[in-house]
Amino acid sequence: MYKQYFKQALATLKENPLLSFISIVGTALAIAMIMVLVIAFEVRTANYRPETNRDRMLYATKGNYVSENNNSSSSNSFHLIKEVFYPISTAEAVTAVSLGNERLVSISAGRNEYKAEVCYTDERFWKVFDFRFLAGKPFTEDDVQSGIKKAVINEAIARGLYGSTYVVGKPILISYTEYTICGVVPAVSTLAEAAYAEVWVPHTTTTFPRNHETENTTGSFNCYILARSPKDFPLIREEAERLLIQLNATLSKGEYRLNGQPENLFLSMYRQGNMQADGKRVILRYAIILFILLLVPTINLSGMTLSRMKKRMPEIGVRKAFGATTGKLLWQILYENLILTIIGGLLGLIISYLAVTLMSDWLLATEMSNFREGALSINVEMLVNPKVFIYAFLFCLVLNLLSAGIPAWRASRENIVYALNEI
């Protein structure tokens, strides 16, 4: 029977090419717009290398020191992370990362210099994030403890400096200070905001200024916590709160506030300074945009489906006269229409992938990626995600129900006499 419906749908399609074309293009446009939004959201939240564990990570990136005459908001100091986050026992790994350090890298001073973003971090960084090493290996706990000048660099820098990736053991000057290259990793897309850098070195190889005004609580470090499972999030948060109370007891003038942190990626993405994002509000905003994106094409498609149904009224009348129930007819019309919608949906998905690939700087840019030297690269692992296909199909179903619902309902309830009259 479904085969029959399918054939019928194709026949209707051919009968009026212009209208079918308009329906399909209209559907494709709506699905393309929605899928661009979905993909843009997915590349920021889905798991892919090196941020393979985004769903079980917690973020603490903005700190807030408050005393009688000082209210400073900034990232955390290493000291704070060491006291408040490192000891969390429920977590699988906790890492401290100092970002936004642009440095000159070269082999010898004055020649062939590159500006590179250097990340100062600890050995646990390599546990929280999942890097594939092209050569060598990460620096170790001992290296960090003793401030050994070792560096992991990305492929592009390795090729730029030495012309190859066989550079382990060779020297590199970072701000004219000599380091030894211990590992090479593929370049990280700026979309992996937490793991992104071009060069990674132990944080103990440089000195970070202490901020005396905030009693050494604020600084330039972000903290990323890897939980064993998202179920542990509340426990980790509780532990962090407890440790924070201990730390605050040691402060003489003010107190440090986490303002809801550590929080999951979604809340961290929409955080505004000291204010935790209102997750419900963000979702509501997305829902309104999606609703509008579905509503406008729906009106278009409804009008066209309705006129198509009108033409087929005699056919429907005959089917009814021979005993087809309202429910059966309703189902048939929705099914036939779904075929149209899915053709449009597939086309839309292809358009959205093309758009995202060709205009990635345009469509996927984030607040952070604008300021980074590296490329906003995208790869198959990021884009081809089962979730994306499921979403695309779901939105097709919704669009179909919205655009064919009213016409189908009206057509299937039409009085049989009137319907037959039109023959």
Added chain:
Amino acid sequence: MIQHVFKLIKTQWKNNIWIILELFIVSALMWYIVDYFSVMLITSRIPLGFEIENTYAVKIAHYQSDNPNYIDYGEDSEEPALNFLRIVDRIRNHSEIMDVSIGQWHYPYCSSNMTAGYRHDSLRVNARILYVTPSYFEMFSVHPAAGGEPSLLGEALEHGVIISSGMEEALFPGSHAAGQTILTNDSTSSYRVSAVSVPLKNHRFSRRDNYIYFPFQEHTLMGMNEENIKDNTSITFRTRSGMNEKDFASSFKAEMNTQLSIGNFYITGIIPISELRTLTLKADGVYESVQNRTGFTVFFLLNVFLGVIGTFWLRIKKRREEIGLCIAVGSSRHQVMRQMMTESLGLLLIALVPAIIIWGNLILVETLPVHTLGLTWQRFALNSLFTILPLSLVIILATWYPAWRSASIQPAEALHYE
């Protein structure tokens, strides 16, 4: 003719309701979306107050104490400050360079800034603080509010602080600030205003901001270490005109790299200020907003196009006979096409009636952001223009093909069906 068209629309009400509904929703939404463009257009016409042609910012860094090249001058040494000033001198002596200015977060499109509150009598205002040297005004072409050359402001800086004319209006409404005294909000310091500059904005699409200029004193650097000097000062310079900014920046850096490495300082980059402008606009969300809103506008217009073309396509199929008759009794093809076009624009006109009510409500419930621009009549006029004009164009374009097809109906053939 118009009456006739509305009669036609009325008799086909059932077929028209969908397209009218769509036009209504789209025009209501578009009016809100294009508001951002109207605000951009209006604000961009207000002068910036400064110019950045041929100007560059110098990025400096310094060796850490563990670097073999590091020279330990000891605490409170004046040597780091003197080295810094030597760098400034060497830049100034370069043949292509017209003037050099040092200051604290002072140049246009700088990513950091300081603000503080100032008052005069009971009037209070927040202003952006810039520490500058006299050459600043010539370098960025900041003119006095009363007219005259930028150098006048440079001279005035030696006798007090300079405020922007927006700040003058806020603190001294209806009178002049020059020669008067202003206080910090907590009344701990007072400053004599020596001159007033033209109104200034942070970037092209922002509102006018309040600026206060303090003289930058080189002796304050003495005794600071490299870290503090780097964090608290910036160097900018201007070259002769007619140079490609990107090329000059890289060739200057290559040429001067060794000469500008003095003591523990070295240069990491020369950045044309026009590049910083792009970053500022990005950070302010201008790029993102323009992209998103353009995307939505195009999406809506495409939908309207498809909707209108579909509706009228169905219509000419139905009205074949009627059109054939019109042509048979002497309507020119041109007239038939014009009638169809008027009909489609008539639909937009009907849809605009409820849409205007929505626009009014958007204003009444204060949905439009007023941070950069108040609710002026120009803004409403532009919003309406930016909504109605593209919609009308798209509708005409979409009706054209079905109308052309209907006008080329052979009367004999059409009447044949009758």
